[in-house]
Amino acid sequence: NWEMGDFISEKIEEIRNIVGNAQVIAALSGGVDSTVASLLVHRAIGDRLHCFFIDHGLLRLGEREEVENNLRALGLPLKVVDASELFLERLKGVEDPEEKRKIIGNTFIEVFEREAKGVERAEFLLQGTLYPDVVESAGIKGSAKIKTHHNVGGLPQRMHLKLIEPFRELFKDEVREIGKLLGIPKEILGRHPFPGPGLAIRIIGEVNREDLEILKKADRIFIEELKKNGFYDRIWQAFAVLLPIRSVGVMGDVRTYEKVIALRAVESTDGMTADWYRFPYDFLDHVMRRIINEVRGVGRVVYDVSSKPPSTIEWE
Ligand code: XMP
Helix, strand or coil, X not given: CHHHHHHHHHHHHHHHHHHCCCEEEEEECCCHHHHHHHHHHHHHHHHHEEEEEXXXXXXXXXXXXXXXXXXXXXXXXXXXEECHHHHHHHHCCCCCHHHHHHHXXXXXXXXXXXXXXXXXXXXXXXXXXXXXXXXXXXXXXCCHHHHHHHHXXXXXXXXXXXXXXXXXXXXXXXXXXXXXXXXXXXXXHCCCCCCCCHHHHCECCCCCHHHHHHHHHHHHHHHHHHHHCCCHHHCCEEEEEEEEEEEEEEECCEEEEEEEEEEEEEECCCCCCEEECCCCHHHHHHHHHHHHXXXXXXXXXXXXXXXXXXXXCCCC
């Protein structure tokens, strides 16, 4: 695809001109957008790019290690920061989704700012903002807060940083194409989108460690089965949600009263509209059995058949 090839060489040239001799900082999530953006800028200015991966304790099972390995394998200059204690502490007792987002967003900025201060002559902040993010932040969804993490809040102004957003005009499939041309492995480019606030908005209500463990295990089983059965790449996003209710069941001749996991899987091209994925019943049955057998504390599994609109992709 020579069009995207041209885009890459033009952007690299442009980034070199804009940045000059200054340093650039970036907060990476391990997702497609920030990874491709960082590799592009790394091609342009080398180790004057400083990447930070902040672990907020709301990642999926094994995700921190996986992301760290991926990013290091790409040669990106990376610092990993474990701030999970701080995030979980601040989320204690908080139930409202927007309140959770606000706390996570602010804490993220605080931690990132502290780290970034160690970089001398940091004048630019790199962000993997896509066109749909620009549109959604402009208020089509009615709230700029939906994407707290995509525009690290007031950080650029506070630290007098200028923004570099090479993908502002692009859609995700175009960014994946660029990533492919830059030599990023398929497993990274095919990763489903994952929201900045992470599992905090997939535990409905208050977040605590015990529920995080339950959700991580259930989510891992679902994703593992999606990959094993060839569904993962046909789906835009799939995940488990932990509901704030208990439900009655029977195990042997004992009555149980345990938590409920909802499974969500959608097809979409840009996340702005979405349709629930039609799995074969046998697949859902298999995943349900594995989750209830293997994840202690879960007694019921349901599948979400809502489309967007009127529902959103996430539950919170
Ligand atoms: P919704 O749930 O609004 O999600 O249909 C659309 C896409 O955005 C992601 N999402 C978020 N991403 N911070 C993010 O960085 C957030 O607060 C947030 N909320 C939703 C969601 O996973 C989906 O891909």
